[in-house]
Amino acid sequence: MSERRPAAAADRLPVLKTHKVYVAGKFPRSESGRFDRALAPDGTPIANICRCSRKDVRDAVTAARAAQAGWAARTAYNRGQILYRIAEMLEGRSGQFEALLAAGGTAPDEAAVEVQASTDRLLHYAGWTDKFQQVFSSVNPVATSHFNFSILEPMGVVGVLAPESPLLGLVSSIAPAIAGGNTTVVLVTGGQPLPATTFGEVLNSSDVPGGVVNILTGRRDEMLAPLAAHRDVDALLLCSPDPDVARSAEIEAVHNLKRAAVRPHEDWADVQSPYEITDLQEVKTTWHPIGS
């Protein structure tokens, strides 16, 4: 029997994957039909990615809105289980993510560290889902005959401008948002979109209900303004070191006074804290009359 070997690269046309976007638990292409090339640092094309339009943004917001009430109604414990499940699936595909990061120019050993850190970050927020309420809610002393308490509620639909950091930054921005019961529309506009689109595949096989995380790829100047201005988006998480980018989005966001949290970090190794969750929570204070 003759020995079978893979063909040398020169003898075969490579099959470039089209990385599709992740919306409402499905993997559609952009409604616009447009695509961009994802390039290796030396300029060779390594994949095709969708170049989404503002209509894709609109559809993603619709999906996120539809999923929000159900996701927030899950028990905090169950959200933690699902975040843990994402970590399990990411761990299982760590080799693939290391290869994607390496193809984008990350050194192999750094890539391995980044994938591990991303998995650990998911575990961190998985643990916090049913604990941050205990830490940050309060019973407040008041001078009247009221039982007065404050609890945290998710803001709703959070628009996320994903950071340049292709995996760790992405995970660090999505995890705290969904841990607290929000749903997200994530714009991936950096130079390395492939870990993000592949992370969509991880989410889809991790019991995350469709619409809780929606990942769009494309160009920032086409997608950010419509997302920031969209009146059905309740909050923004703007991960960009460029203050002008965050500022322009915040100006668009005034229409419905949505909250904007800005994350200018370039290194996401230490961006891990329950305050990342509470920044995307609204405080509800209740005055409950009690008998005198």
Add this chain to the structure above:
Amino acid sequence: MQTSTATASFESPPIDAVGVEERVARLCSRSIKKDAKLQALHLTLSMIDLTTLEGADSEGKVRQLCAKALQLHAALPDLPHVAAVCVYPALVGVAKRALEGSGINVASVATSFPAGQAPIEIKLLEVRKAVEAGADEVDMVISRGRFLAGDFAYTSDEIASVKEACGEAHLKVILETGELGTLDAVRRASDLAMRSGADFIKTSTGKIKPAATMPVVLVMLEAIRDHYLRTGEKIGMKPAGGISTAKDAIRHLVMVRETLGQDWLDPDLYRFGASSLANDVLRQIVKQRSGIYQSFDDFSL
């Protein structure tokens, strides 16, 4: 009741279901943008029969719906008003008082809506009561059981007697196409209704799925066109149930324009029966004018 076997004895043309699907698919691919879209959205609003047909309907609910009909969106006072408010007979009086002097009609379902399984005397009484209470339009259901059993004369007589009971009020005949099974039956029922005195033919009660699908509506529009060519009478059309987005509504308008022509792009001849369509249309109008995507939270119920 006079018997009108003669009215019921005619042939309806057979329907090419595959051809209908293809025609619908082609019409759905039209792109309506910018000014034309805005115009279509305004026209859609003026064609809506704002509807509430729930067991839980109360006077308060109907008054609230009428308030909505009178003022669709406070921020846009220049919008056209809806064509009618559609309620159960028991609530016609409430709606009539709330809409007095506004030019908005009150429509009432009758004839033991939605099943239509009641003795004819009771159905006619219901129609008379609705008209007495002030209904400008009556939406009747046909007896689908008798129709499907082939008793076309009965269906024809039933429609004719209800028409008589309506007096001045306009009669819309609900075929409940979701229960008719085939497009051929839809065509047959449409022809029958128009020959028996319907002012409008209407697809569905909204209680049965599928309701106003595009192929069904196209078949009914073609029946209306053939009736017009045969008799010169312009019969109206009302798709109801399942049309909840502005996009769907615009597709319907394209189909009407292409099948029946400009004359039917008028609230007197075309209506949408819908409860949630109005807010989506409003959302699109505000989006079109401001450039900003809107939230349902910004529009009243």
